[in-house]
Amino acid sequence: MTTHLMLKSDSIINKQQVASAFGRAAHSYELHNELQRRSGMALLARLTAAQPYGVSVGLDLGCGSGWFVPALKAKTEHLLALDLSPAMLQQARLKADITALCADMDTQPLAEQSLDFIFANLCLQWSSNPAAWLAGWSQRLKPGGVLVFATLIEGSLAELAHCWHTQGLPSPINRFMTAAQLEQDLAATGKRWHCDYASEQLAFGDLRSLLLSLKGIGANRVNTERRAGLMGKHSWQRLNLTYPINTQGQSVANYQLAYGVIYG
Numbered sequence: 658m659t660t661h662l663m664l665k666s667d668s669i670i671n672k673q674q675v676a677s678a679f680g681r682a683a684h685s686y687e688l689h690n691e692l693q694r695r696s697g698m699a700l701l702a703r704l705t706a707a708q709p710y711g712v713s714v715g716l717d718l719g720c721g722s723g724w725f726v727p728a729l730k731a732k733t734e735h736l737l738a739l740d741l742s743p744a745m746l747q748q749a750r751l752k753a754d755i756t757a758l759c760a761d762m763d764t765q766p767l768a769e770q771s772l773d774f775i776f777a778n779l780c781l782q783w784s785s786n787p788a789a790w791l792a793g794w795s796q797r798l799k800p801g802g803v804l805v806f807a808t809l810i811e812g813s814l815a816e817l818a819h820c821w822h823t824q825g826l827p828s829p830i831n832r833f834m835t836a837a838q839l840e841q842d843l844a845a846t847g848k849r850w851h852c853d854y855a856s857e858q859l860a861f862g863d864l865r866s867l868l869l870s871l872k873g874i875g876a877n878r879v880n881t882e883r884r885a886g887l888m889g890k891h892s893w894q895r896l897n898l899t900y901p902i903n904t905q906g907q908s909v910a911n912y913q914l915a916y917g918v919i920y921g
Contacts, residue, residue, distance in 0.1 A: 690724060695857055696807040696914055697725050697778040704732070704776060707803045707918055712773035718794070719762055719780025723749025729776055730754065737767070765793040770921075773802045781808035787834055788842040791919070795846045798921025805918050810854075811835045812913040817867075820900045824892060829868070839915055849920040857914060860907040864900045867908045 715733035717726055720740050730736045730753040739758040740746050746757045760766045763785050775794055784790040795804055811833045818828040836854065843850045861867040903909050 690721075691859055692857060692912060693721070693779055694724065696916075699855070699916060700776065700778050700805050700807045701725065701728055703916060703918055704774060704803065704805045707805065707920070708732075708774055712802075714772055715774045715776065716767070716772050716797075717749075717755075718775050718777040719783065720749050721745050723752040723755075725776065725778065726752045726755060733773065737772075739766075762794075763790060765790075765797065767797050769796045770799050770802075772797050773799055775802075775804040775806075777804065777806035779807055779809065781806055782831065782833060787839070788845060791842050792846045795848050795919045795921070798919070800921055802921035803918060804921075805916075807914055807916050808839070809833050810839060810913050810915050812911075814910060814912065816901055816909070816911065820896055823899055824895050826892065826896075830871075833913075836915060839917070843917060843919070846919060850918060852915055852917045855914050855916065857912045859910045859912075860903065860905070861910065862907060864897050864908045867910055870910075 712733050714735045714737065715729055717723070717729050717736065717738040720726060720738040721742075722745050723738060726736065726738060726749050736753065736755045737758055738746065738749050738755040739760055739762060740749070741759070741761055743759050746759055749755060750757050758766065762780060762783075775797065777794070781787055781790060798804060813833050814830045817830055821828050836852075840852060843852060859867075859870070861870060900908055
């Protein structure tokens with residue numbers, strides 16, 4: 658079953674751009690999703706620790722191509738998988754028996770107290786209103802249910818933003834929330850919660866490979882104004898010379914992650 662909902666027209670994040678970017682990336686996504694794999698494995702461990710036994714209904718929120726669908730399906734009788742991109746959901750449905758929901762996660766199209774767990778791997782940063790996202794989805798938990806999430810926070814891809822800034826160019830990456838704001842939003846849910854932090858680093862042969870990886874997972878910039886026109890050859894050469902490399906001559910992407918658990 659697939660449910661289609663209207664997208665919000667007043668979002669700070671352009672949801673049509675998000676859907677289009679991830680739709681284009683659907684078939685290449687798993688060639689570039691190393692960060693999602695790492696964070697998802699850490700998130701699965703937190704889900705198992707918080708809810709060690711099988712349950713009735715679970716949700717893979719922002720499921721993407723469904724990389725973690727088989728593991729999540731093993732934890733529940735009925736697995737829902739929600740994503741904004743129909744193309745991503747098509748990939749996810751190939752991996753396990755799921756109920757696919759094509760919807761904007763900010764609309765929270767499920768009943769309150771209907772879910773035993775929510776698994777949300779690197780999707781909160783795509784929300785137009787993270788505070789409302791945390792409050793709303795935590796209300797969808799049954800008593801005893803758990804929401805586990807991983808999200809990027811301020812400091813992620815800082816080298817990339819700095820490199821562009823030194824050349825007088827707008828940042829090619831999205832804005833990320835601070836840890837302090839995240840914890841304030843978690844406290845506002847009125848639920849019991851826990852949050853901890855980690856860093857991840859991915860290395861690429863050159864800056865172009867790094868940028869192609871971001872594009873390959875659909876991580877196009879959608880919450881800041883885009884620069885009109887194409888980047889010139891000289892601008893690109895300056896960026897390559899400016900971006901820091903490690904001792905192996907690789908371009909490194911640094912990510913700051915928050916791992917949260919909310920209890921129903």
